[in-house]
Amino acid sequence: MMHTAPPVTVLGLGLMGGALAGAFLRAGHPTTVWNRTSAKADDLVARGATLAESPAAAIAAAPLVVVCVSDYDAVMNVLEGPLDDRVVVNLTSGTPSRARELAEEVVRRGGGYLDGGVMAVPEAVGTADAVLAYSGPRSLYDAQKSALGSLGTGLHLGDDPGLSATHEMATLVLMWSMLDGFLNGAAILGSAGVSATAYLPVARTAIDMVAGWLPGYARQADDGVYPADDGTVNTHLTAMRQVVEESEVLGVNSELPRLVMALAERAATAGHGGSGYVALVEQFRKR
CATH class of the missing domain: 3.40.50.720 (NAD(P)-binding Rossmann-like Domain)
Incomplete structure (x- = not known):
C-alpha cells in the first residue's frame, strides 16, 4: 500500500x-x-x-x-x-x-x-x-x-501546556453537575411514580434553556456586573428552600439542593441578594 x-x-x-x-x-x-x-x-x-x-x-x-x-x-x-x-x-x-x-x-x-x-x-x-x-x-x-x-x-x-487540563477540570465539574442534577430530579419525580425516561423531554428542554443563557452569563462573569434580568439571588433562594423542604418531605436526598442553597445564601450575605444569579461566581472564586 x-x-x-x-x-x-x-x-x-x-x-x-x-x-x-x-x-x-x-x-x-x-x-x-x-x-x-x-x-x-x-x-x-x-x-x-x-x-x-x-x-x-x-x-x-x-x-x-x-x-x-x-x-x-x-x-x-x-x-x-x-x-x-x-x-x-x-x-x-x-x-x-x-x-x-x-x-x-x-x-x-x-x-x-x-x-x-x-x-x-x-x-x-x-x-x-x-x-x-x-x-x-x-x-x-x-x-x-x-x-x-x-x-x-x-x-x-x-500556548500554556496546562490549559488543556484546566479546561478538562472545568468541563468535568460542569458535566458532573448536570448529571447529578438530572439524577436528583429523577429521584424527586420517582417519589411521585414518574420514571426517569418520562422526565427526559422536560429535562432536555431545561438543559437547552440554560445553554441559551450561557453567552449572557459568561459576559456578566467576565465583567463582574450581575444585573437581575431574570430574577434575583433572593428570588432563587425562595425556590431553593422549597426544594430542600419538599425533598425532606418526600424522603429523598437533599444534599445537592442544600449545597446550592448554601452558596446562594453566602452570595446574599455578601450583598448580592438583589443581584442576578451570576453573582454566585464570586463564591466559586474563593477557597
Whole structure:
C-alpha cells in the first residue's frame, strides 16, 4: 500500500487509545502501536498497524507520538529513549501542573509537547463530532494539525501546556453537575411514580434553556456586573428552600439542593441578594 500520510505512533491501547490508533489507520497513516499487554494490539495489527516491541522502538518509528495511558506517571514511564525531533501529544487526563512538568521534561530531552483532551466517546473518534482540545506552542499544533485532524475536530486553547487540563477540570465539574442534577430530579419525580425516561423531554428542554443563557452569563462573569434580568439571588433562594423542604418531605436526598442553597445564601450575605444569579461566581472564586 502506498502511504501519503505521515507516520504516527500511539502508546497505550485502552478503549480511547485503540480508537485513536484506529482513526489514524483509517486516515491512511502508517501507524506504530505499543501497549503493555500486547494482545490489545491484535485487531489493529490485523488492520495494518505495526506492533513495536518497546515504547522506545515505537517512539523511534514516527515523528508524531500520541500517548493515551492511565495517568501522567504512566506517561513518564512509557516515554523511553531519545525524544529528539519528536512531537509528543499527550491525551492522558491529568492536572495542569503535571502537564507543565511533563512539557518541560519533553523539551529538555529534545522534543516538543502538546497536552490534550478528547471530548468524545471512543466510537466518535475519527469523526467531526469528536472534539479534541490541545494546549502548547501554537507552532507545534499548526505543524501537526493535519495529522491530528484524523482524530476529529481540533481546538487549540493556548500556548500554556496546562490549559488543556484546566479546561478538562472545568468541563468535568460542569458535566458532573448536570448529571447529578438530572439524577436528583429523577429521584424527586420517582417519589411521585414518574420514571426517569418520562422526565427526559422536560429535562432536555431545561438543559437547552440554560445553554441559551450561557453567552449572557459568561459576559456578566467576565465583567463582574450581575444585573437581575431574570430574577434575583433572593428570588432563587425562595425556590431553593422549597426544594430542600419538599425533598425532606418526600424522603429523598437533599444534599445537592442544600449545597446550592448554601452558596446562594453566602452570595446574599455578601450583598448580592438583589443581584442576578451570576453573582454566585464570586463564591466559586474563593477557597
